[in-house]
Amino acid sequence: MSNRRTFLKTLGLSSASFVLGVSSFAKGNAAAVVNMSTDPLSLALEINPFIVIQPTGQITLINPRPDMGQGSTQAVPSLLAEELEVSLDQVTIAQSDGKGKYGNQTSGGSSSVRALWTPIRQAGAAAKEMLIKAAAQRWSVPESECYAEKAKVIHRPSGKSLTYGEVADDASKLEIPKNPKLKESKDFKIIGKYAPRLDVPARVTGKAVYGIDVEVPGMVYAVMLHSPMIHGKVVSIDDAEALKIKGVQKVLKCERPMPHRTSEAVAIIADNYWAALSAKKVVKVQWDNGTLGQTLTTAAYFKKCAEAATKEGLKAEEEGDFAATFGAAAKKLEAVYETPFLAHAPMEPENAIAHIKDDGTAEVWAPIQGPDWALRDLAGYLKIKPEQIKINVALLGGAFGRKAYHDFLLEACFLSKDVKKPVKLVWTREDDITQGPYRPGMMARMQGGVDAKGNIVAYHHHPIGESIQFQVFKAPSNKPDDWVCGELSQKEQKYNIPAFKISYTHVPTEIPIVWWRSVYASNFGFSQEGFFDELAHAANKDPLKARLELMSDARFKKVLETLAEKANWGEKLPAGQGKGIAIFKSFGSISACCVTVAKQGTGVKIEKVVSVIDCGHYVNPDNVKAQTEGNIVMGITAAVKKGITFTNGQSDHTNFHQYQVMRMNEMPKVEIHIVESGAEPGGVGEPGLPPIAPALANAVFAATGKRIRRLPFDLNTLA
Amino acid sequence: MAAITLDINGKKHDLDIDPKMPLLWAIRDVVGLKGTKFGCGMAQCGACTVHMNGHPTRSCVLPVQSVVGSKITTIEGIGTEEKLHPVQQAWIDEQVPQCGYCQSGQIMAAAALLKDKPTPTDADITSAMQGHICRCGTYDRIRKAIHTAAKSKSPKGEMSGGK
Ligand code: FES
Ligand code: FES
Numbered sequence: 001m002s003n004r005r006t007f008l009k010t011l012g013l014s015s016a017s018f019v020l021g022v023s024s025f026a027k028g029n030a031a032a033v034v035n036m037s038t039d040p041l042s043l044a045l046e047i048n049p050f051i052v053i054q055p056t057g058q059i060t061l062i063n064p065r066p067d068m069g070q071g072s073t074q075a076v077p078s079l080l081a082e083e084l085e086v087s088l089d090q091v092t093i094a095q096s097d098g099k100g101k102y103g104n105q106t107s108g109g110s111s112s113v114r115a116l117w118t119p120i121r122q123a124g125a126a127a128k129e130m131l132i133k134a135a136a137q138r139w140s141v142p143e144s145e146c147y148a149e150k151a152k153v154i155h156r157p158s159g160k161s162l163t164y165g166e167v168a169d170d171a172s173k174l175e176i177p178k179n180p181k182l183k184e185s186k187d188f189k190i191i192g193k194y195a196p197r198l199d200v201p202a203r204v205t206g207k208a209v210y211g212i213d214v215e216v217p218g219m220v221y222a223v224m225l226h227s228p229m230i231h232g233k234v235v236s237i238d239d240a241e242a243l244k245i246k247g248v249q250k251v252l253k254c255e256r257p258m259p260h261r262t263s264e265a266v267a268i269i270a271d272n273y274w275a276a277l278s279a280k281k282v283v284k285v286q287w288d289n290g291t292l293g294q295t296l297t298t299a300a301y302f303k304k305c306a307e308a309a310t311k312e313g314l315k316a317e318e319e320g321d322f323a324a325t326f327g328a329a330a331k332k333l334e335a336v337y338e339t340p341f342l343a344h345a346p347m348e349p350e351n352a353i354a355h356i357k358d359d360g361t362a363e364v365w366a367p368i369q370g371p372d373w374a375l376r377d378l379a380g381y382l383k384i385k386p387e388q389i390k391i392n393v394a395l396l397g398g399a400f401g402r403k404a405y406h407d408f409l410l411e412a413c414f415l416s417k418d419v420k421k422p423v424k425l426v427w428t429r430e431d432d433i434t435q436g437p438y439r440p441g442m443m444a445r446m447q448g449g450v451d452a453k454g455n456i457v458a459y460h461h462h463p464i465g466e467s468i469q470f471q472v473f474k475a476p477s478n479k480p481d482d483w484v485c486g487e488l489s490q491k492e493q494k495y496n497i498p499a500f501k502i503s504y505t506h507v508p509t510e511i512p513i514v515w516w517r518s519v520y521a522s523n524f525g526f527s528q529e530g531f532f533d534e535l536a537h538a539a540n541k542d543p544l545k546a547r548l549e550l551m552s553d554a555r556f557k558k559v560l561e562t563l564a565e566k567a568n569w570g571e572k573l574p575a576g577q578g579k580g581i582a583i584f585k586s587f588g589s590i591s592a593c594c595v596t597v598a599k600q601g602t603g604v605k606i607e608k609v610v611s612v613i614d615c616g617h618y619v620n621p622d623n624v625k626a627q628t629e630g631n632i633v634m635g636i637t638a639a640v641k642k643g644i645t646f647t648n649g650q651s652d653h654t655n656f657h658q659y660q661v662m663r664m665n666e667m668p669k670v671e672i673h674i675v676e677s678g679a680e681p682g683g684v685g686e687p688g689l690p691p692i693a694p695a696l697a698n699a700v701f702a703a704t705g706k707r708i709r710r711l712p713f714d715l716n717t718l719a
Numbered sequence: 720m721a722a723i724t725l726d727i728n729g730k731k732h733d734l735d736i737d738p739k740m741p742l743l744w745a746i747r748d749v750v751g752l753k754g755t756k757f758g759c760g761m762a763q764c765g766a767c768t769v770h771m772n773g774h775p776t777r778s779c780v781l782p783v784q785s786v787v788g789s790k791i792t793t794i795e796g797i798g799t800e801e802k803l804h805p806v807q808q809a810w811i812d813e814q815v816p817q818c819g820y821c822q823s824g825q826i827m828a829a830a831a832l833l834k835d836k837p838t839p840t841d842a843d844i845t846s847a848m849q850g851h852i853c854r855c856g857t858y859d860r861i862r863k864a865i866h867t868a869a870k871s872k873s874p875k876g877e878m879s880g881g882k
Binding site: 067068071196201277395397400426429630632 | 755848
């Protein structure tokens with residue numbers, strides 16, 4: 001199609017080669033897996049990269065955003081289906097493979113719906129207009145007399161109809177409209193409406209295919225033996241005992257490629273996973289750890305952060321004159337807040353199959369968040385062209401940011417290159433928890449001033465710690481990290497405090513880090529909102545009213561007012577109970593929550609969490625709620641369960657018996673409310689998390705008078 | 720290696736495997752039933768839960784030699800998309816799964832609970848389910864779904880699954 005390029009340009013996507021898809025679910029009740037070794041779509045007609053219609057009428061929609069549980073399998077195809085006028089039970093959904101024509105394909109930054117809201121709907125609308133035009137031409141009637149519904153074009157006066165399959169061939173030869181007309185939101189049939197997720201039946205019957213479930217012919221299993229010190233070097237390997245285990249093929253020195261450095265490691269290759277695991281226990285490796293025992297500790301890192309907290313940082317933003325206003329304030333507050341390193345610990349450990357073939361091409365099967373990005377990483381690592389690489393994305397059993405970091409995928413490539421077979425590498429839970437990358441532990445120095453009339457007049461937020469942009473993307477160290485500072489900006493958070501300043505200090509560490517659900521908002525939402533509570537109390541103000549007084553933004557106000565109403569803020573509480581609130585904007589959505597705690601023994605119990613979110617237009621209200629529920633659980637876990645610490649260079653936790661996460665017995669009552677603002681779509685997968693920890697800490701203060709500035713804290717021993 | 724006979728979902732499998740191999744890996748990698756999941760390998764998370772003679776059991780720490788002669792039921796054995804177990808139906812009704820990875824184990828535990836206690840209290844549910852981690856945080860829906868399944872009119876016998 002000569003004009004496809006123009007069309008893709010219109011959509012802001014780039015153009016490339018042919019269609020391919022792998023589906024981890026088949027539609028409806030059919031066999032749940034499309035055979036991953038075949039190319040089910042290559043014979044079909046591609047109306048545009050995201051819509052493939054077979055002459056038989058079968059319609060495949062390509063979902064460019066891998067599903068890690070956030071619901072993109074439904075959300076993105078819903079946008080397409082809405083404009084294409086098909087219902088989701090009429091289509092098969094396939095996952096994109098990283099090729100450039102699908103544009104950005106990374107699930108991250110809560111971006112799927114907000115980034116694709118316009119371009120993907122345009123793709124759907126353009127295809128619909130082409131199908132209508134093809135039908136109208138076939139009938140020799142004006143297009144204006146035709147409309148589309150349920151995968152058919154209908155001629156209104158006569159009532160005759162053609163299926164999309166019947167006109168797909170003609171339609172695919174038409175010029176792609178440059179400005180397809182999008183539906184108005186009042187006409188939406190799918191977007192914004194409750195719909196059960198079509199992927200759920202496969203997920204409750206054991207039929208959904210996750211990365212760890214994929215098998216390919218001729219594959220061998222691999223287990224990694226990572227250095228306990230992460231960056232230790234291999235001095236010697238004694239594999240005599242390991243090789244005696246039946247099924248063990250080979251023990252070899254290999255590598256773990258990370259963005260900031262490549263570490264040495266050892267791998268065991270075997271016929272089956274159990275043999276490899278058994279061998280791991282008896283392989284003896286001598287590691288050279290150099291000085292890592294001193295340098296790779298969280299205590300040393302936080303000590304450096306604490307030193308930085310006594311000094312001025314790099315100025316990122318200043319409204320008014322902070323020093324003068326703070327200096328003149330009637331009440332001055334200063335505090336340091338701290339948040340720990342955290343593991344993502346998705347329930348499915350990291351895993352991948354890689355096959356580096358004799359002809360130099362490569363094929364991989366893996367649960368990864370971004371096939372496009374994996375394609376770049378693979379091409380760079382293997383030094384081959386993207387066209388020589390085929391990526392099959394399987395379902396992700398959770399990820400939370402972890403599976404957009406491709407160390408495990410590249411490890412599998414290294415091993416396949418060595419053994420010249422497809423290698424299935426499965427990390428153990430111990431690998432996952434001891435090796436990182438982690439959410440960075442961060443510190444924040446806070447300063448604030450209240451004037452004689454009780455107005456909060458000065459505010460300074462000074463984040464300190466390692467930078468993802470620095471460690472992962474090699475950004476310079478001498479500039480404020482705009483991922484941190486941009487988000488905390490007055491323009492984003494809307495506190496109209498006359499003297500408002502953001503500073504930044506970079507403190508590097510060799511502990512591998514990466515984004516973790518809601519990224520820095522999970523660290524600095526805590527300091528911003530915890531400290532704001534302190535300022536409100538210093539000003540003798542109700543924490544809700546203090547916020548409303550300073551906020552003029554209508555959406556922020558509405559979120560707070562909704563929260564006040566739904567959480568019954570201001571009600572008289574029984575003795576020993578307390579409520580705390582927090583609000584934070586991240587990923588384009590505003591989320592606030594109210595936590596109620598009750599004193600219990602020497603600590604407190606979390607009674608209830610009410611969350612409110614304004615995410616603008618959304619696809620499925622039930623999924624917004626589900627994601628917010630998940631954020632409550634992960635947010636509480638991050639606040640009250642042990643973080644990752646390194647002592648003598650090694651992680652102090654290895655598995656879930658030490659790295660604990662919240663369980664059902666700790667689950668409070670939850671309530672989620674969506675504010676219907678009709679604004680541009682914001683994110684859904686992450687924004688619910690940042691307000692949880694500060695609201696909880698503020699509730700603890702309300703109930704007990706104890707101010708929590710350092711996470712994690714123990715709910716059971718506050719007294 | 721030895722010939723080990725396993726009874727999984729009512730079918731006999733003769734396997735030539737290490738008798739110490741945990742049941743989890745025999746089910747997944749030798750028999751090829753992938754619905755039972757690996758989460759921790761040390762009886763901490765519940766992802767690998769199957770029924771052994773009707774009782775929920777962590778297959779990741781159970782050597783196959785110790786289950787010879789027992790009836791093993793996996794998620795594939797309690798219901799299919801065509802004929803769902805009432806717990807699976809309730810999981811769909813309440814839209815429980817997010818990533819879904821933990822849910823095979825959760826469902827096996829819930830099915831066993833309901834067989835024991837057809838109308839469980841919140842406390843019963845907590846004690847039966849607190850060994851199961853869901854990192855996506857679906858606990859509230861799991862609780863609701865168990866109550867929903869308990870209320871569903873299905874004949875009680877169906878709760879047992881795996882016959
Ligand atoms: S894998 Fe068996 S309990 Fe976690
Ligand atoms: S649904 Fe993802 S771990 Fe439970």
